[in-house]
Amino acid sequence: MKNNFPLSEKYIDFINTTENVDADFLEGTTASGKTTVGAGVKFMLMVSKSNKKLHIIASKTTGTAEKNIIQQDNGILDIHKGKARYCGNGDKDYKIPHIKFEDKIIFVLGYDNKEKWKLVLGSQFGCVYIDEINTADIEFIEEVSTRNDYLLATLNPDDPSLPVYSEFINRSRPYKKYKDDVPKEIIEELKEEPVPKWRYWFFTFYDNLSLTDEDIEKKKRSAPKGTKLYKNKIQGLRGRATGLIFSNFERKHNVIIKDQAKKMRFVQFTAALDTSYSQKSPDTFAMSFQGITDNKELVMLDEEVYSNKDLTVPLAPSDIAPKFFKFLEKNRKEWGFARDVFVDSADQATIMELKKYKRHNPNLYNIVNSYKKFEIIDRIHTMLGWINTDGKIYYYVVDTCKEHIREMEIYSWKEDKYEPEDANDHTINSGQYGWIPFRKMIGNYKEE
Structure with a gap:
């Protein structure tokens, strides 16, 4: 095996x-060496050790696989020169593109x-490599995941709400x-729920020893700080890269x-409830409790969420009232x-149950019925100003409000309209119902 790149202890x-x-x-992060070491070294080692003949490399297209995994410098053909041969048009035995490696x-x-x-996935395979699994067809991932001894x-x-995270990535654990x-x-x-023997690895620029300090700094400068591109590519943090509504929301700020919240002086408290009784969607009942400080800061102090999709016995309005x-x-x-x-004014059934209780x-x-004449676009613009304007912050979330943090990081615009998607917004809506009367x-809120 040829090796023209140094390896960190972690690799x-x-x-x-x-x-x-x-x-x-x-x-x-980008440029951390994941593909080079993952596909070119570890995957090929596992193929070599496997007692099965057939294996898979999957990328967005076969052309992408050729360019980024197989034929590039330090790609599979370069690392395994003389041992791996690529048949891009297939051959007499196998009509689809494949690599011949040892007897595999x-x-x-x-x-x-x-x-x-679908034509290929009728067999059991030894090793499977999936490049950029976050962009892969979830049906393909589900299908191939049951047909291998080892998956890389x-x-x-x-976007952490993608099903690939909950079904696969988030079920692995780091050493x-x-x-x-x-x-x-x-x-x-x-x-x-973790799966035994599923391992998670996080790699950054600093694990790629072939990069100089100058190389790393150049890559860091390539994306503007504070953007989602910077968050995804440079910091290696999850979050939808395009169309994000609260793109200025950052955990560190x-x-x-x-x-910290206990040390603030609150002058007003407010609470609200957004509801959804659907059993077919991940929509939630979202309860929020917020405080406003003497420094004009809004703090999301507590939340409670339920989803009928997750419950064997679904919640009804009469169940929500005591909760x-x-x-x-x-x-x-x-x-x-x-x-x-x-409370969401569109849900009079729940309001009646609350009053009955x-x-x-x-x-x-x-x-009180929520006030909806203050429209959703105006609410969003108002929150954007509070979250961060020239370093001045008026919007805080206590770290135990995990669902609200999750929504703030993935709540997005529709692709074809200047309006938000009807998803990932229940604690956001609940919070808005609570602060609208006290805005x-x-x-520095000013009525326009």
């Missing part, structure tokens, strides 16, 4: 970890062409030795811990009293 450990591993997922056949597939890959996949950080290398934001995402009042009381004791609580369980809360107390 050496990655390559040498061949026992007790069924899948490796490699995420991280590695099919080269494009996951953009369902008709072609690379990806650049993307203890390298857990601290994984950004905290991503560690918090690795929360699905807008997310605080509870102890919401319990949520209000919990926060009254911890933070303070929110006399007026705002109050009659049977007297309390001091006023159930003049926040930031």
